[in-house]
Structure formats: C-alpha cells, structure tokens
Amino acid sequence: MSEQKWNVSLIQMDVTIGQPEKNYIRVEQLLHEAIQAATKPDLIILPEMWNTGYALEQIHALADEQGERTKSLLSAFSQTNQVNIIGGSIAERRGDQIYNTMYAFDRTGTVVAEYSKIHLFRLMDEEKYLTEGDRIGSLNIDGTQAGMMICYDIRFPELARKLALSGAKILFVPAEWPHPRLHHWRTLLTARAIENQMYVVACNRVGTSGTTAFFGHSMVIDPWGEIVSEGAEDEAILTASIDLALVSEVRGRIPVFEDRRPEHY
Numbered sequence: 065m066s067e068q069k070w071n072v073s074l075i076q077m078d079v080t081i082g083q084p085e086k087n088y089i090r091v092e093q094l095l096h097e098a099i100q101a102a103t104k105p106d107l108i109i110l111p112e113m114w115n116t117g118y119a120l121e122q123i124h125a126l127a128d129e130q131g132e133r134t135k136s137l138l139s140a141f142s143q144t145n146q147v148n149i150i151g152g153s154i155a156e157r158r159g160d161q162i163y164n165t166m167y168a169f170d171r172t173g174t175v176v177a178e179y180s181k182i183h184l185f186r187l188m189d190e191e192k193y194l195t196e197g198d199r200i201g202s203l204n205i206d207g208t209q210a211g212m213m214i215c216y217d218i219r220f221p222e223l224a225r226k227l228a229l230s231g232a233k234i235l236f237v238p239a240e241w242p243h244p245r246l247h248h249w250r251t252l253l254t255a256r257a258i259e260n261q262m263y264v265v266a267c268n269r270v271g272t273s274g275t276t277a278f279f280g281h282s283m284v285i286d287p288w289g290e291i292v293s294e295g296a297e298d299e300a301i302l303t304a305s306i307d308l309a310l311v312s313e314v315r316g317r318i319p320v321f322e323d324r325r326p327e328h329y
C-alpha cells in the first residue's frame with residue numbers, strides 16, 4: 065500500500081453467545097471472505113467480545129486462556145496473507161481474572177499491541193465479572209501511530225484525546241453496541257473524529273443476545289467528521305479507503321492542537 069492510503073475491511077459479524085467453537089469458525093470464514101475481495105485490504109478489524117459474546121455467567125470457563133487460541137488464529141492469518149489485523153476484542157482469562165482484550169497484529173503476524181477495556185459497562189454488569197485494564201492502547205501500524213478503544217470507552221473523550229496527543233491519527237473501536245442507542249453511537253464516534261481530527265474505524269456486531277439487539281452500523285469516519293462508509297443491520301464485510309494525508313490537512317485547516325489551553329482546564 066502507499067504510505068498514506070489504506071483499504072480497510074470491517075467484519076460486522078453476528079456472535080453466538082456462549083459458543084466460542086462456532087465463533088472461531090465463523091471468524092475464520094469471514095477473514096477468508098475479506099481477503100478474497102476484489103480490493104485486498106491492508107487492515108481488517110473485528111467486533112468486541114466475538115469469541116463468547118456477553119455470556120458473563122459462564123465467562124470464566126469460556127474465556128480464552130491468555131488469548132492463546134485467538135493469537136494463534138489471527139497471527140497465522142495475518143502472516144499468511146500479509147495483512148494487518150485489529151482483532152476486535154475477546155474474553156481473555158489471565159490467572160483468576162477475565163479481561164475484555166484487543167490484540168493488534170502486523171503483516172508478519174506479530175502481536176504489536178494489546179489493550180484491555182478500561183471502562184467496564186455497568187449497564188451490562190461487565191464490572192461484576194471482568195477486570196478493567198490499566199493502560200491505554202497505543203500502536204504503530206505500517207509506520208502510522210494509532211489508538212484502540214472498546215465500545216463504552218468512546219463515552220470518555222479524555223481517552224481519545226490522550227491517544228491523539230500521543231500521536232494517533234486513527235482510532236480503532238470494536239463494539240457490541242445495542243439498540244436503542246444508535247444516535248449515541250454515531251454522535252460519539254463522529255465527535256471523537258472531529259475533536260481529535262483523526263480517522264475513526266468502528267466495528268460493531270449484529271444479531272441478538274437474549275432481549276438485546278445489536279444494530280451494526282459499523283462505520284469509518286474521516287478527520288473532518290464525514291462518514292466515509294456505514295454498514296446496515298445485517299452481517300456484512302464493510303470496506304473503505306482511507307487517506308491518512310487528510311489528517312494533517314484537517315489539522316492544518318483548523319489548528320485545534322496548537323490552540324488547546326490545557327493550563328485553564
């Protein structure tokens with residue numbers, strides 16, 4: 065790929081709650097579909113907690129031990145196909161604790177970053193079963209600095225700003241964001257893109273889990289806040305082309321980072 069232009073594929077998948085076997089098979093099928101598309105992706109992203117869904121009561125038994133199974137699948141795929149992968153997030157078991165963890169792989173299959181969700185979502189009892197992460201998710205992909213946040217994290221603008229201040233030009237957001245909060249999803253993602261003048265690549269699941277329905281609407285938003293690509297509510301692989309040169313252009317047009325006055329707030 066050119067240094068500045070990337071093709072990205074967002075795997076907006078359904079997740080079968082409490083059935084990792086089914087979900088690992090489905091992810092592998094969808095990764096193959098994504099890579100066989102007419103335009104080969106430079107980067108593929110998956111949604112949140114795709115191995116187990118929110119099967120919180122059984123999460124200890126179902127979670128992936130140190131993410132080993134996930135890392136082995138995604139690392140082999142990224143290496144074979146020389147593609148970067150933002151591996152959504154999975155339920156990861158580390159000792160006695162369970163985390164909601166993201167892994168990023170470069171084109172050689174190396175894990176270049178991992179991030180565990182910092183803001184656990186109390187509306188879904190996440191904090192009763194999971195342990196929160198304690199560090200932010202910065203990474204470098206093909207020479208470009210980026211950041212990772214998970215779902216509820218997007219309600220915390222401080223985190224996105226911190227990633228932008230550390231150099232991120234693009235923010236990756238896997239999610240399991242349900243109805244009826246589509247307005248919040250779109251508005252918060254767009255705000256994070258506009259205020260930080262960066263790309264936002266957000267991959268949400270579809271399907272239902274009990275009485276909760278997930279609406280998809282995965283999207284890629286440019287640093288000017290325009291939605292470049294947006295999914296519907298069905299399982300699909302969404303593609304978009306992003307031009308990282310637009311980040312410096314927008315930052316030059318309105319010099320928000322130079323005009324910040326953190327000494328007053």
Ligand SMILES: O=C(O)CCC(=O)C(=O)O
Pocket residue numbers: 185188214215216217219240241242245248
């Ligand atoms: O903040 C929201 O409305 C949704 C968050 C969520 O579903 C999650 O973090 O899993």
